[in-house]
Amino acid sequence: NAGVTQTPKFRVLKTGQSMTLLCAQDMNHEYMYWYRQDPGMGLRLIHYSVGEGTTAKGEVPDGYNVSRLKKQNFLLGLESAAPSQTSVYFCASSYSDRNTEAFFGQGTRLTVV
Amino acid sequence: SQQGEEDPQALSIQEGENATMNCSYKTSINNLQWYRQNSGRGLVHLILIRSNEREKHSGRLRVTLDTSKKSSSLLITASRAADTASYFCATSPFGYQKVTFGIGTKLQVIP
Numbered sequence: 001n002a003g004v005t006q007t008p009k010f011r012v013l014k015t016g017q018s019m020t021l022l023c024a025q026d027m028n029h030e031y032m033y034w035y036r037q038d039p040g041m042g043l044r045l046i047h048y049s050v051g052e053g054t055t056a057k058g059e060v061p062d063g064y065n066v067s068r069l070k071k072q073n074f075l076l077g078l079e080s081a082a083p084s085q086t087s088v089y090f091c092a093s094s095y096s097d098r099n100t101e102a103f104f105g106q107g108t109r110l111t112v113v
Numbered sequence: 114s115q116q117g118e119e120d121p122q123a124l125s126i127q128e129g130e131n132a133t134m135n136c137s138y139k140t141s142i143n144n145l146q147w148y149r150q151n152s153g154r155g156l157v158h159l160i161l162i163r164s165n166e167r168e169k170h171s172g173r174l175r176v177t178l179d180t181s182k183k184s185s186s187l188l189i190t191a192s193r194a195a196d197t198a199s200y201f202c203a204t205s206p207f208g209y210q211k212v213t214f215g216i217g218t219k220l221q222v223i224p
Contacts, residue, residue, distance in 0.1 A: 004155075033212075035214070040216065041216065042201065042214050042215055042216035042217055043156075043201070043214040044214075045212075045213060059213070090155055090156070092156075094212075100161075101146060101158035101161060102146075102156075102158065102203075102212060103158070104148075104155035104156040104157070105155050106154060106155045107153075107154070107155055
């Protein structure tokens with residue numbers, strides 16, 4: 001049981017480049033989340049999804065887009081990377097939003113130069 | 114802004130001592146969860162306490178919840194070096210379909 005898998009684990013981008021982070025879960029969870037973690041800021045929610053084909057904005061959505069075409073996958077896209085997007089990105093999933101734990105991936109460390 | 118705020122932000126104790134971390138939040142919640150994050154890794158769920166519960170135990174962990182004060186505490190008894198990690202509280206407010214995290218408490222247990 002792989003749980004939540006994030007791809008890639010590390011990436012260096014130049015300013016203006018684009019990329020997609022992939023999150024895959026094999027637990028048949030309805031809810032999926034993308035967070036970014038910065039020193040002194042904790043985890044901040046970027047976007048989330050409550051089911052296949054749905055997405056919603058979180059706390060810091062600007063500069064990111066997401067898609068949930070399949071229930072098991074949640075993609076996070078950066079169309080034009082900026083140095084301010086240098087961060088560690090975590091994907092998580094949960095069965096529901098009520099009284100259930102979230103399962104996290106191992107993170108993607110992204111550096112934008 | 115963060116819903117939960119942990120206190121202290123950093124804590125250093127000797128192995129065998131107890132560690133207490135606190136979390137305060139602002140709005141009514143459905144439940145509150147505690148997570149652990151080892152350096153460079155993803156978060157791991159520790160315990161969930163519902164809004165109608167006051168105390169919960171799991172092994173060496175004890176969590177309390179005071180909804181009147183909008184606060185929770187996590188107690189780790191008989192700490193071990195392996196408990197060295199950051200600990201986050203996460204709240205699930207009523208009516209919101211997302212969980213928000215605090216900044217975390219960085220715990221160092223010295224062997």
